[in-house]
Amino acid sequence: DGDGEGSTDRDGTDWPGVFGNGSVTWSMVDVGDNSNALLWATLYNFRFDADVEPDVALGEVTLSCFRDMPGNPDSVAALTVVPQPAAVSVKVLGGGAPNLLATCTTTDVLLSITDAAETLDTASPVMRYRYDLASFVDVPLVAMGGGMYQGTFPPPSCGDTPQFYFRAESTIGTVVTLPGEAETAGEYLTANVGFEEVNTYLETDFEAGLPAGWAQEGLWNVSSTCSNLPSGACGDSAGSSVAYFGQTASCDFDTGVRTDESMFTPSIALPNGLQILLTYCSAFERDTTPIGDWPEVRVTPNGQPTDLVDEPAVGAFVGGPPVWEERIVDLTQYAGQTITIEFNFDNVFPSNDEYLGWLIDNVSVTALEIDCIPGCGSPDGDMNIDGSANGVDIHSFAAAMMNASTDSLDLAHGDFSGNGVIDAADVNDMVATLLGL
Numbered sequence: 001d002g003d004g005e006g007s008t009d010r011d012g013t014d015w016p017g018v019f020g021n022g023s024v025t026w027s028m029v030d031v032g033d034n035s036n037a038l039l040w041a042t043l044y045n046f047r048f049d050a051d052v053e054p055d056v057a058l059g060e061v062t063l064s065c066f067r068d069m070p071g072n073p074d075s076v077a078a079l080t081v082v083p084q085p086a087a088v089s090v091k092v093l094g095g096g097a098p099n100l101l102a103t104c105t106t107t108d109v110l111l112s113i114t115d116a117a118e119t120l121d122t123a124s125p126v127m128r129y130r131y132d133l134a135s136f137v138d139v140p141l142v143a144m145g146g147g148m149y150q151g152t153f154p155p156p157s158c159g160d161t162p163q164f165y166f167r168a169e170s171t172i173g174t175v176v177t178l179p180g181e182a183e184t185a186g187e188y189l190t191a192n193v194g195f196e197e198v199n200t201y202l203e204t205d206f207e208a209g210l211p212a213g214w215a216q217e218g219l220w221n222v223s224s225t226c227s228n229l230p231s232g233a234c235g236d237s238a239g240s241s242v243a244y245f246g247q248t249a250s251c252d253f254d255t256g257v258r259t260d261e262s263m264f265t266p267s268i269a270l271p272n273g274l275q276i277l278l279t280y281c282s283a284f285e286r287d288t289t290p291i292g293d294w295p296e297v298r299v300t301p302n303g304q305p306t307d308l309v310d311e312p313a314v315g316a317f318v319g320g321p322p323v324w325e326e327r328i329v330d331l332t333q334y335a336g337q338t339i340t341i342e343f344n345f346d347n348v349f350p351s352n353d354e355y356l357g358w359l360i361d362n363v364s365v366t367a368l369e370i371d372c373i374p375g376c377g378s379p380d381g382d383m384n385i386d387g388s389a390n391g392v393d394i395h396s397f398a399a400a401m402m403n404a405s406t407d408s409l410d411l412a413h414g415d416f417s418g419n420g421v422i423d424a425a426d427v428n429d430m431v432a433t434l435l436g437l
Contacts, residue, residue, distance in 0.1 A: 010034045017048065024048050028066070037066040050083035052180060058082065085117035087174035090125075090166055093148070097189045100196065101162055103372060107153040111166060114147040118170035127151035128182075129164035131408045141166070154385065156193045157408040158372035163188040194372030202268050202341075202365040206241045213266025219245050219253055219357070220263040220343075226251040227359060234281035234324035234362065242281075245295075245345040246357030253345075254353040260346040265363070267302070272336045273367030278329040280363040282312045285322040285356035287349075295358045297327075298342040301334055306342070322356055331365065341365075379426075381433035382413050389433050397422070397430055 011034050015026040026046050028035055038044055059082030064075045093110045101107045113125050125141040141149035156162055165182035169175050181187035204211045210222045224241040225248040243263055246253045253259060270276055278297070286293030297310035310329045331339070345358050381389030383396035400410045400422040414422050416429030 011036050015046075017046070019048075035066070038063075052084045052086055054081050055084040086176055087116060087118040087170040088120045088168050088176050089114045089116040090168055090176055090178045092166070092178070097164075097191075098153070099191050100370065101153055101156050101191045101193050102195060103158060103193060104155050106155060109151045109153070110144070111141065111149045111151070112147050113141070113149050113166075113168050118172060118174055121169045121171045124167070124169040125149050126167050127153075127164060128167060129153060129162060131156050131160040131162050132406070133161065133163075134407060154409060155412060157412060158193060160193050160408050162191040162193065164191075165189055192370045194370045196274070196368060197371045198366050198368055199271070199273075199371075200364060200366050201270065202265060202363065204364075205362050206243050209241070210243070211266075215264040216243075217263070218259055218261035219247065219255070219345075220261060221248065223248045225249075226356065227361075229356060230283035230322040230324045230359060232283075232324040234283075234326045240361065242359045242361040243343070243363075244357065244359050245343075250354075251356055252354045253347060253357040254355075256350055258347060258350045260344070262298075262342045262344040263360075264343075265341040267338050267340055268365055269338045270331070270334055270336060270365075271367050271369055273332070273369045275368040276331040276335055276365065277367075278309075278327075278331050278341065278363075278365050280327055281324055281361040282327050282359070283322045283324045283356075284312070284358040286358075287347075287352050287355060293347050293353070293355070294345070296344045296346075297329065298344060299331065299334060300340045300342065301337045302339070322359070324359075335367075379411075379413050379416050379429075379433075381430055383410065385409065385413065391434065393434065397426075401426070 011029065011031045013029045013031075013036055015028050015036070017024055017026045028037055058079040060077055061080045062075050062077045065072065089112065091112045093112055098107055098109055109127070111125070114120060122143065125143075127139045127141055128136040129139065130136045139151055141151045144150050151166070153162070153164075165188050166178045167175065167182075175183070177183055179187045179189065204214075206222045210216060221244055222241055223244050226244060226246060227240060227242040229251065245261070245263075247255070280297075282295070284295055286295075295312055296308055297312070298306050299309050300306040309331070310327060312325070312327050343358075343360055347353055381393055381397075383389075383393040383400065386392065397414055399405075400407070400414060401424070403422075405411075405422040406420060410422050411420065414426055414430060416433075417423075417425035419425060
């Protein structure tokens, strides 16, 4: 009918949304009469996330017409709930606020802080941080030009729990924080301390047989007899010893009876890692019956029900050679728990089982963790962190000693004894440092 109404071949492209100049605009991708226009008696959803509360006043939404029709308006306007305009705009650049602070070095963060509903007081932007749940320390943000500001975190110590937020004011005193609830509800940004490292908690290639602590049932065995059949490569799987569900003499699992049997890893105590992965090589051949001959990987946390975590029912079946495939299973949901991993094969119907079965090799469990190495060299006596150790630091050192400070910054600059507290044991070395001895 020339306007797309009722067309069966209308373009289905979603409307892209653009934020700018204080508004969000969605625009139809115009491909002619069959464009994805809003049609009568249909429902379309448009949404966005805002980091501010709804405004007490309603805002305006405008809907433009798809086709100009004589006597009809070009657009229709209505009132709706809109976000509250921010007094000034505060945004972290470069992918967001840092979530990992390294020891022994500073960490920079870059922000965009500009006018919004009000004018920014350019002297007001600060970063407030604390490393040990003590009082927040204010660090003025350095203007870099073009509305950009830089803040610098001092080196934290292992075991610190950094919390921080950013703060700016308008010229009439309106305070804006990021996160928005930092000073009203104590919602702060956080970071870990240290560096990311991948640690291994289970690893075997079965070259030395079934490892200690593993268990196997029925047809499960470790052998190299049938391991050279699959094609492809997965680590050193091709031609090596593997864990095998099948008969090594005939290289199949045709026993005439149902076999529902498993191979188990020892108990694995998982860390509270950022990401925990099970990686293994898999190759199999089975009947094409959809409900028969099914390989599964299961996880049993101590004292809890068993979970199915992987079904590697891909690859070769009847009429095609088995192929090695690397399988990666995310086990992060079990962080901090002790688990057992089970490789199970169930032939369900004990007929037509003259197929290779299931080969497994190169099994590993790794975790991406935050590790930390204590110490950043000898304290330098610069207690007030002004770049040099001098007489001005005496007052800060004395105050820290009187309070038996365990603050990470105090320790980094004044704990010469290394006993984890600023006390009398540090006095002689502090004096020698100030005297240049």
